[in-house]
Amino acid sequence: MEGNSVAMKGREIILGILKNGPHTGYEINDILQTRLNHFFDATFGMIYPTLKKLEAEGLVTKQQVTQTDKPNKNIYQITDTGMTVFQKALREPTSDDILKSDVLMRLYFSEDLADNDICTFLDEEIRRKSDKLAALQAQLQTWLDQGMTETQRITFDYGVASYNATLAVLKAARSKYNI
Template sequence: MNVKTLCLGALSLGEHTGYDIKKLFESTFSHFYNASFGSIYPALKDLEKAGLVRCRVEPGQGHPDRKLFSITPKGHEALVEELRHEPPAEHCRSGFLALMFFAHLLPTDRLRQVLDEVEARYGEELAYLESIRHCPENPAGANFTIEHGIAVYRAALAQIRDQRDALLAHHRDIPEAFGEVLT
């Protein structure tokens, strides 16, 4: 799965600008995919060159012309074909868990700060997903991803809240200097 396919997928939902698609990545897609302008705009350009999307220009008022992209029949076919063969692979890299793995190397304050930050972030993501769930106009698959996100964030938050106090209580600050102990 890549940005190009997801842009095509976004356009299968209706006509959108690159800016709109960025907002989609930041909202509905945010718990399972991210993309920056630097990958979205070139993706749209490639898709247009390949004839999978077409573009209609709307004069801009005080900002660049809006380029409204829509999917073509060929694009729809290509999307269906890709979804049929794309393996459900996951590339999850959690800086949070990587940091936690080495908790014994962190100062206590820093450990607390990391836990606070992640708890707050997951809380926000969860609140957002809860605010958009049970939406009748969503296709069934979209609701599945929302429920999945809610289930996962709830479990993650519960685990963090459950373990944080014990973790902090047993935590010892590392000594300031190590000298040549490990030489």
């Protein structure tokens, strides 16, 4: 069955965000960067082209709100057809995670580097993962207050466990160097 799996892409992710209610592009970006960034890599630049395609396909509608002293605001809402497309995509078999790690690639090939360079890689990644863990944990109460579902909580717990496990490995590796 894994051969037939298709990873959820930006279009399905945006439809999923919109299934819970209308949002602006800015609000969609905020959800991607705060709630989903520990397991989905999205860029702000993909949001508006994707929304434009979804609108052209009749999967979302756009309502323009006129604002005084500000640019007009576009609010996007999923259509019934969009909901059908999203529900179909949601039920597809899952695909294996794709891990792309710059620090792991550098460590893998760093047998000829000085210990200082290796420690720099480890220290940078420990800092990054610690910052991401702290940012994720700082959001929990807000998300709970906003009605975090049990399955959304699983993604939060998965992220925390992943960061903690990664930090344990990195810190153990770093402790082998007396620099």
